[in-house]
Amino acid sequence: MSTDAIVLLKADHKDIKAAFKQFQQVGDRAFTAKGKLVEKIIELLTVHTYIENEVMYPEVRSLLPDLEDEILESYEEHHVADLLAVELAALPPDAERFSAKTTVLIENVTRHIEEEEEGWFPKVREKLGRKQLSEIGERLLEVKEKAPHSPAQPSAIKKSIDAVLR
Numbered sequence: 757m758s759t760d761a762i763v764l765l766k767a768d769h770k771d772i773k774a775a776f777k778q779f780q781q782v783g784d785r786a787f788t789a790k791g792k793l794v795e796k797i798i799e800l801l802t803v804h805t806y807i808e809n810e811v812m813y814p815e816v817r818s819l820l821p822d823l824e825d826e827i828l829e830s831y832e833e834h835h836v837a838d839l840l841a842v843e844l845a846a847l848p849p850d851a852e853r854f855s856a857k858t859t860v861l862i863e864n865v866t867r868h869i870e871e872e873e874e875g876w877f878p879k880v881r882e883k884l885g886r887k888q889l890s891e892i893g894e895r896l897l898e899v900k901e902k903a904p905h906s907p908a909q910p911s912a913i914k915k916s917i918d919a920v921l922r
């Protein structure tokens with residue numbers, strides 16, 4: 757299996773987008789299914805933003821200073837997604853704002869993923885060698901092992917704050 761950082765992150769994106777699609781296709785009043793899907797979405801996003809915040813973003817920021825603005829913007833986008841995820845995790849699926857909030861989360865993250873995949877990942881691919889990308893990928897996999905799975909876990913909250921303040 758490839759440990760190329762961009763290949764790994766894109767595989768996560770694919771899983772995230774598949775869960776988004778499932779949510780969009782489920783019936784409006786299928787509250788149990790909606791609740792389960794949102795739990796899954798939150799878990800996938802919590803792990804993914806954690807490994808990007810911990811490994812990919814700081815690595816790219818230090819190796820490719822030209823991408824500083826893109827990285828700072830990406831941290832902020834993660835932060836907005838984290839806030840929505842924390843709020844959603846506390847809402848019952850039949851709450852009036854549950855679907856609206858999920859839809860806004862999906863729209864935001866979909867745009868964020870597009871900016872990564874079409875905006876700055878290609879620049880990273882162009883500038884870093886295959887060996888460097890696979891070393892970063894190995895670290896992504898290591899950090900994934902101990903990543904929080906819920907935004908309420910203290911490590912998730914602390915990391916998202918650190919990521920913005922650092």
Ligand SMILES: [Fe+2]
Nearest residue numbers: 808830868872
């Ligand atoms: Fe991201």
Ligand SMILES: [Fe+2]
Nearest residue numbers: 765808869872
């Ligand atoms: Fe990502």
